[in-house]
Amino acid sequence: GAVVSQHPSRVICKSGTSVKIECRSLDFQATTMFWYRQFPKQSLMLMATSNEGSKATYEQGVEKDKFLINHASLTLSTLTVTSAHPEDSSFYICSAEDLDSYNSPLHFGNGTRLTVT
Amino acid sequence: AQTVTQSQPEMSVQEAETVTLSCTYDTSESDYYLFWYKQPPSRQMILVIRQEAYKQQNATENRFSVNFQKAAKSFSLKISDSQLGDAAMYFCAYRRGGANSKLTFGKGITLSVRP
Numbered sequence: 001g002a003v004v005s006q007h008p009s010r011v012i013c014k015s016g017t018s019v020k021i022e023c024r025s026l027d028f029q030a031t032t033m034f035w036y037r038q039f040p041k042q043s044l045m046l047m048a049t050s051n052e053g054s055k056a057t058y059e060q061g062v063e064k065d066k067f068l069i070n071h072a073s074l075t076l077s078t079l080t081v082t083s084a085h086p087e088d089s090s091f092y093i094c095s096a097e098d099l100d101s102y103n104s105p106l107h108f109g110n111g112t113r114l115t116v117t
Numbered sequence: 118a119q120t121v122t123q124s125q126p127e128m129s130v131q132e133a134e135t136v137t138l139s140c141t142y143d144t145s146e147s148d149y150y151l152f153w154y155k156q157p158p159s160r161q162m163i164l165v166i167r168q169e170a171y172k173q174q175n176a177t178e179n180r181f182s183v184n185f186q187k188a189a190k191s192f193s194l195k196i197s198d199s200q201l202g203d204a205a206m207y208f209c210a211y212r213r214g215g216a217n218s219k220l221t222f223g224k225g226i227t228l229s230v231r232p
Contacts, residue, residue, distance in 0.1 A: 032217045038160075043208060043222045051217065091160060095220065105152065106212075106220055108162040 002028045004096050006109025013084055013116055021079045021112045023094035029074040030096035034106065035067075038091040047092075050077045074099065084116040119144045121211050123223035130199045131231050137184075138194040138226050140209030148214030151185070153194045156225075157205040165207070168192065170214075196228075204230045 003026040013019050023033055031052045036044040048069050049057045056069035066088075068080040077096075081088055093111040098104055120143045130136035142151065153165040168176045168185050175183050180197045196203055209223040 034219055041206075041225075041227070043224045044162075044220075046219055046221075049217065049219060093160075093162065095162075097216070097218075103150070103214060105150075105164050105167055111160050113160075 002107045004107045004109040010113045018082045023077045023109050025075045025096045029099040031099050032097040033077040034095045035079050036093045086116045089116045119221050121223035125226050127227045129229045135197045140192045142190050142211050146213050150212045151192045152210040154208045155205045199230050201230050
């Protein structure tokens with residue numbers, strides 16, 4: 001089956017630093033990837049839609065300058081949390097749409113737990 | 118805008134019994150898909166079952182089945198013969214048909230299974 005690899009699985013960083021999270025589709029091409037954020041015991045909230053070769057589309061209320069998304073190839077999207085603060089501590093999860101079967105269910109990465117100290 | 122509503126935050130079921138998780142949604146689209154995802158403590162998102170809106174027949178996957186009421190915009194999940202491993206958070210989700218379409222999730226429900 002289709003696999004999405006997300007790294008790192010856990011990261012701890014100091015306040016004010018930047019952190020990059022990678023989302024890779026291993027055996028399929030993904031023109032579209034989605035980035036979600038999840039607080040404990042809450043639902044997944046869409047942050048942005050990432051399209052290969054173009055600018056990401058951010059949901060209302062998400063700071064695009066703080067959460068930089070790059071989708072430079074058909075298999076890789078990255079989310080960079082810039083100047084991280086403790087309130088950015090959360091679980092971030094990506095999902096990818098298969099270029100060849102876009103009506104198939106999205107494929108999810110295993111998520112990244114970010115802790116900002 | 119599409120919305121997905123899960124009004125029950127928590128449910129509990131006795132092992133081997135049956136439980137039904139409720140979900141309603143709102144959309145003006147005719148081409149869409151509905152999903153139930155399971156999220157165990159590992160936080161991995163596991164697809165449980167999927168329903169295409171154009172199909173009248175309710176989807177089933179082993180012990181999991183749905184009751185899809187299109188006119189009422191209701192999509193409930195029935196878990197039969199509940200097992201301890203079914204304990205998790207369950208999310209109902211909606212996705213419009215076509216490319217570049219996002220998943221919209223409900224708030225989720227925490228299911229516990231009593232031995």
